[in-house]
Amino acid sequence: MAIKTYREAVKEALAQEMERDERVVLIGEDVRGGQAGTASPEKLATIEAFGGVLGVTKGLWTQFGSSRVIDTPITESAIVGMAAGAAMTGLRPVAELMFMDFFGVCYDMIYNQAAKFRYMFGGKAKTPLVMRGMIGAGFSAAAQHSQSPYNIFGSTPGVKVVVPSSPYDVKGLLIQSIRDEDPVIFCEHKALYELKGEVPEHAYTIPLGVANYTREGTDVTIIALSAMVHKANAVADKLLKEGISVEVVDPRTVSPLDEEGILESVASTGRVVIVDESSARFGFAHDVAALIASQAFHHLKAPIVLITPPHTPVPFSPPLEQAWIPSVERIEAAVRKLMEA
Amino acid sequence: MSSLFAIEVPKWGLSMEEGTLSRWLIQEGDSFKAHQELCEIETSKIANALEAPSDGVLCRIIAQPGVTLPVGGLLGVGAQGEVSAADIEAFIASRGGAPSAAATPAPSTAAAPVKASAPEPQAKASQAVAAPVATPAPQSTATQIPATLQGQTDETQVQATPHALRMARELGIDLAKVTGQGRNGRISQKDVEQAIVAQGGRLAAPQLATPNRQPLRSTEDDSRLEATPLARRLAKQWGINLHDCRATGARGRICQADVEAAQRTYQPATSTVAAATAQPTAIPQADFEVQPLSGMRRAIAQRLQESKRNAPHYRLSLDLDLENLMALRQEINASIPQVKVSINDLLIKACAQALIRVPEVNVQYDEASQSIRRYSDADISVAVALPGGLITPIVRAANQKSIAQISTEMHHLATKAKAGTLKPEEFQGGTFSISNLGMLGIRQFDAIINPPQAAILAIGSSEQRVVALDGQMVIRQQVTVSLSCDHRVIDGALGATFLRELKRLVQTPVLMLV
C-alpha cells in the first residue's frame, strides 16, 4: 500500500470523486487561485496560484477546469449558501471554508439552512454537501485561525461532523462524506497535513459513525479525536511498557457518534480519559462524559477525566499556545492517576 | 377418593437449576384442567408457562411471584376431590416445606431458598425447550456458546465493534451468525450476548453487566480526604472508602461517627460471622510435637497432591550450554549500573520467548470445562524458597519485557516473597513455572507441575563440564534442565519441541532480542 500524507489523501479523495461523479464541484476561495492576477495572461491561464490555502486542492483545476473547481470571492456565507442551494438542486458540492473559525461568518447558512432543509421540508430535500475546513491550534495562528469548533457543529441536528485523524481515515471518510446525502462538516487538522500513512489507491469509504480503536487495551480508555488521537497513542505506547494497557478510541465522527464503540470500551476498562481540543465548556468531551455517566456509570472504577484546553481563546505566542493545547504529559498524568485510584 | 399433589418448579432443559415465579395465571381455589397453564416461570434463559399435570383445584399457593426456587421447589398444592386444611398442611410439611405463609417474595438479590429435604424432583418437562448444546452441563457460571453460533468470524466480511470482534475471537463465535442491531446493522457486544442467550447458550455472570443495586461504593483514592486518624483507621478495617462517608466533623472532616454510619449502611445488622462449630482436635501424643499446617503449607500440600494425582507427568531432560548466555550477562552487567542480570533472569526470558514460539505449551488446563486456555503472554511463575515453604511470584508477560525489566521485577518479587508482602495477583495465576535449585548444588531434578499450568521447568546448577565438541574435549559452562509436562494437554513431541526452542534461545541468546 502506498504511503501518502494526509494532504495527499484529501486531494486523492476529491480527485477520485470528481472523476467518478461530474456533479461533484469544489467551491471556495483560492481553491485554484490567481484569478485576475497581474502576471501575464498566458501565465494566469495555466497556473494554479494556490490550490487551496494549504495546497490541498492543487492540481485539481488543471485536471477538472473552472466549471468544477470554482474560485470565489472571500465570501463565506455565499460559498456555503451557494453550495447548499446547489446541493439541494442536484450538485454535490465540496465547499472549502479554509479555517473552520470562519464558520462564524456563515453560520446561518449551515445552522439555519443546510442543516434544516430536510427536516423543515418534511424529508423531501437532500443536501449532499461537504464543508471542508481546517481546525486546530499549534501554528501560532492565534484566536481566529486555530479553533476546533466541531463541538458546536456536533450540537446541530441535521449536519454530520467528521474529524479524521489519519491519512487512511481522511480519504475514506471524505469519499463517504461526498457520497453522503446529508450535509457534512469535514474538519481537517492543520497539524496532520504532513502526517504520513498507508492509503490505498482505490476509492474506498469508511462509514460515518464508526469509531476506530487505534490502540486496544484493558486498563484505561482514552477517547480522542483528530490530532489528539496521536497524543493518546503516544501515551498508550509509553505506558504499555510499564504494563498499563490503554485503549484509544477515535470516534472519527462527532455526529453521528459511535456510542456503542465508546461504551463498550468503557465497559471493558472502567476508566476513561477524554481528550478534546474543542472547548473547556459544553464541548465534545463533556458530551461524551455525559453519555458515559448516563449509560455506563456502573462500569466506572474512577471518575471520568476530561482533558480540554482552558476556557480561553487560543493564544498566539508559542509558549502560551503550547500551554493551551492538551498535552501528552497531561494525558499521561491523567492515565497514571486513574491507575492509582 | 381425594388426593393432593405438588405443583413444583419443573426442569426445562438440562442446565436448569432454578426458576423464578413470574405470576400465577389462576387464583387460589380455582379449578383447572390437565395441560391448563397455571403460572409463569422464568429462568435465566427463558420464560415459560407451567402446565397442570392433571385436572384439579389449586388449593394452596405456596410461592408468591418474585420467589426463586430450585427445580422441584414447591410452588403450590393441587387437589383432586375434597381435602381438609389439615391435610394440606400435612402435605406441605411432608414436603419438608415451611408452612405456606413462610414463602414470601424475596428481593431478587437474595439467595435462593434452601432446597430443604424435598424428594428428588421429577423431570416434568411439560414443554419442549431447546437444550443447551454443551454436555455434560459444567458449572453454571461458565460461558457456553450454542453450536448455532460457534465458528470463526471472517472479520473482513462482518461489521462489528472492536469489542464484539474480541468477544467473538475469545469465545469462538462466528459473527456472521449474529444479527447486528447497531448503526447500519453493525454487531455490538450486546448483540452477541443477546444471541448467545437467545440461542440457548449461557453467559458467565460478569459479561451481563447488570447495574449494581447495592449502594454504590467508591473506589477512588480517598487518601487526601480530610478525616480523623481514627476514622481513617476504622474505614480501612471495615473496607469503607471515605468518599462514601458523610463528613460531619469540624471543618468538614470525616470522623469516627461518620465511618460508623457508613458501616451501618453497607453492613446491615446481619452478622457475617459464620457459626462454625469446630470439632476439638484429637489429643496429641506425648512424644511428638504437633505443628498445625500453616496456610501456605496446606496450600502447597493440597495443590501439589492434586497435581501429582491428576496430571499424568512425564519429564524431558536436556543439557544447555551457557557460554553465550554467560557472556551476554557479563556484558550487560558491566555496562549498565541500573541492572544486575542473573542467569535465572535470562532463563526466564528464554522460557518466555520459547513459550511464545511454541504457544501450545503456554496453556492452562481447565478440567471443569474440559478445555485448554491458551495464553498470548507468557506469565512465568518462579519458585522462591521461604522458611516455611515456597511461593511462586509471577513475572507477567515476560515475553514483552526486557531482560532488565525481568531482572528488576524478579529482584523485587523475591524480596517481597521473603518479607511476605506479595499481593495475591503477584503470585496467583501464571502460565508456566520455573524452579531453580542450582544454587543449592543440585545437578538435576524433576518438578511437580503447578496447576492449572501444564508444564514446569526444573533448573539444576550451572557448572563447568567436560564435553566433547567437534571431537575435542573442552570445558563448557552447562546446566541440565528438566521439563515436566501434563500429558493430558502437552504430548511428548510438543514438550521436546519446546525444549529444543529453549535450547536454541539459550545457546544463541541474540535470538531473544528479535
Added chain:
Amino acid sequence: MSLTKPELLQAYRKMYEIRAFEERLHLENTGGDIPGFIHLYTGEEAIAVGVCENLTPQDYIGSTHRGHGHCIAKGCDIRGMMAEIFGKETGLCRGKGGSMHIADLEQGMLGANAIVGGAPPLVIGASLTAKTLGNKGVGVSFTGDGGSNQGLVFEAMNMAVVLQLPTIFIFENNGFGEATGHDYAVGGRNITRRAEGFGMPAVRVDGVDFFAVYEAVKEAVQRAREGGGPTAIEAMAYRWHGHFEGDPMLYRAEGEVERLRAEKDPLKIFRSKTRKQLSDAELDAIETEVNALVDEAVSKAKADPYPPAENVLTDVYASY
C-alpha cells in the same frame, strides 16, 4: 401584449388563488386553529405571478417568510400548503415546516425562508447547478426591502456577478421591513442602484402591475438563460396586511390600507388592463372555482390528522 389568452387567464387565476388563499387565512387565523404565526402576501400578487409565469418547473425560486404567494405562483398545491399551515401530516412538509418553510422541490420551490435575506445565497446555488449541468435553468430569489440590507444578500449578488450565474434577484419593495420603513432602513433609498453597483443590470418596476413585472423578468430570464449573468429587479409594491397577522400596524397612516385596496389592487389593475382580451364573466368564473378550491383546502386541512409524535424523529438525516 405578448401573452396569449390562456396565459392571461392562468395569470389571473394564480393571482386570485393567492388573494383568496391569503384572505381566507386572515379569517382562519382568528379562529385559533393555525399554530404559530403567518405573514400575508395580499397586495403583492402581481410580483409573484409576474415572475413565475416566466419560469418552468426546472427553474428554481427561493422565497421569504412572506412566501405563500411565491409558492402558489410557482405551482405548489394549495391543499398541501393549507394543510401544512394547519400543521397537518398531509401538509407539503408533513407538518414540519409550517407557513414559513413551505417548500416543494419538484415544483422548483426551494422553500420559504424565515431568515431574512436567506434565499439569495441558496438561489445562486441553484443557479450554479443549472450552469454546471448546462440545463438553461435559472434561479430567482425573492427578497424584501428589509432583506435587501442583509450582508448575505450582498455576498450572493457579488458571487452571482463574479461567476456570471443565471440568477434574477427580485426585491419586493413593499415599503416596510417588519415595522420599520424603507426610507429609514435602506441607506441610499434605492435598491436598484445598489444592485447596479455590484455590476449587474438592474431595473425598478411597478410591482402592482403584472405586466410591468412580467416583461422585466422576461428580459432578465432570457439574458440569464443565454449566459448573460444575473439581473436585479426592484418591484415597488404595497403590503396590505401587517408584518404578521396580529400586527396592529400603528405605523400606518389613517385610511392607508383602504386607499391601497382601492387604488393599488393588482387584480383590479390586471382586470382593467385586460378588458379587451378577457371578460368579467370569465374572470368571475375563475374566482368562483378558486373560492371552492380554497374552501375545500381549508375543510380538508382542518379534518386531516396531525402528524404522530414519533415523526419528531424522522427526516433529520437521509441516513444517520
Added chain:
Amino acid sequence: MNDYDVLVIGSGPGGYVAAIRAAQLGLKTAVVEKQHLGGICLNWGCIPTKALLKGAEIAHTLTHLDQFGFSVENPQFKVERLVQHSRDVSAKLTGGIAYLLNKNGVEVIRGRARVLDKGVVSVLEEETESVFKAAHIILATGARPRNLPGVQADGQRIWNYFDALVPKAVPSSLLVIGSGAIGMEFTSLYQDLGSQVTLVELNNRIMPVEDAEVAALVHKSFERRGIQIHTQTAVTAVDTQNPQHLVCTLRQANGQETQVSVDRVLIAAGVQPNIEDLGLEALGVELETGFIKTDAWGQTNVFGLYAIGDVAGAPCLAHKASHEGVLCVEKLAGVDSAHALDYDYIPGCTYTRPQVASLGLTEEQALARGYQVKVGRFQYQANGKALAMGDSEGFVKTLFDAATGALLGAHMVGPEVTEQIQGFGIAHTLEATDEFLQQVVFAHPTLSEAMHEAILASSGRALHH
C-alpha cells in the same frame, strides 16, 4: 545464592534502624561497622554532647542559686570528670544497640566495607577480607565534619566537634565557626563552662535555617551572655605561629579584615558525606552536590544499592536517617503502607540556652509558598511554670494556613522546648487543624500551656496575652 537479603553498611541511627526493620520483616540482614555501633550520633554526636550540656546547665544554675535561696561557696569543676560522664553514656548506649541488633537476628560484621560489584560487598577487618553477596545493599556511612579552606582542624588547637567533645581543659577563649546546630550548642556550652566565645557566621544572621524571630531572640540572648557574634563574616585564616594563642583573620562582607586572638578554634561549618573508599566510582554511583543521589525511597542509580541518612543528603539529622532507613527497607520489602518522608516536617532541635525547637515551614517560607498565614505568638514570660522555674526567656510561634487551618510550622525558643515540639509533630502528622488544637486540654501548670496559647493567639483568642 545470596548470603543476605539486606546488607547495611554503617550502624549509625540510619543503619542500625534499617537493619532492625529489615530483620523484623523476615529478611536475612547484616550490618557492617568499622568502628563503633551507633555511629556518630551515639558516639560522637547527639548523645555525648547532651551529657556535656547537662554540665553546662549546672554551671549556669550554680551562678543563679541565689534566686532559689541557695549559696555554694567556691564550687569546683573538673572538666575531665564531665567528659568521662559523657563517654560513659555513650558506651552504655552502644551496648544497647548491640543488644537490639542481636535480639532481632541482625548479624554484625566488623570491618571496613567496600562494594565490589552489584550485590557484592567485601569487608576488610585487619588483614582478612571476606566477601558477601546481598540482594539489597544499603549505604548508611554518614558524614564527617567539613574543613574550611585555609582552616584545617589539627586536633590540638583547631578543633572539630570530636575534639570539642573531649577537651582536656576548658579554653579561656574559643572562636566557633558556623552557627548551625553544632556551632550553636558548643558556643552555648563553652560560654557556660567559662570560655569567652566568639561566634562567626557567614550568613547575614545566625541559625539560618530557623525562623528569623527565633534566631533574633537567640542572638540577643547570646550577646547578653557576653558572646561575641559576627555575622556576614568569614574566617579566612588562622595563624598558628604563636604557641600562646591563635590569630584568626575575620573578613566582613564589605571586605574589611580584623584579627581576633583566641585560645581555641572550633570548626562547625557543616559536614561532608563519607563516600570515599566504598567502591562507588567503579560502580558509577551518581552523586548530587557531593552526596549520593537517591529517589524518594533511597534507591540509587545502581541495581540493588540504596543510600540513607547523612550520606544521602541534608538535613543531616539522626532522626531523619532513622526514618529513611525504615522507609527504604519497607519499600524494598513491598510493605504497602510505606510513605515517603516529608522533608519539610522533620523537627529540628538545638540544645542551646535558650533551647530552640522547630517543625515545618518558617514564616518566610510559608509566605513564599503563597500561604495566607495566621501567626500566633506567646511569650514564656506570661507562662507561670516558666516564671517559677526562673527560665522565662523565649516564645512559641505557630503558623497556620488561614484557608484550611492546617499547621504549617511551629517555632519554639525557651525552656525545654525540645521536649515539647513533638506536640506539634503529632498534630501535624494527624493533620490536626487549629480548631482541633484549640480544643485540646493542656495541663496546668506546664510549659506546654504556651503552645496552647500560641495556637489560640493565631486565631486571636489568646487568654493570657
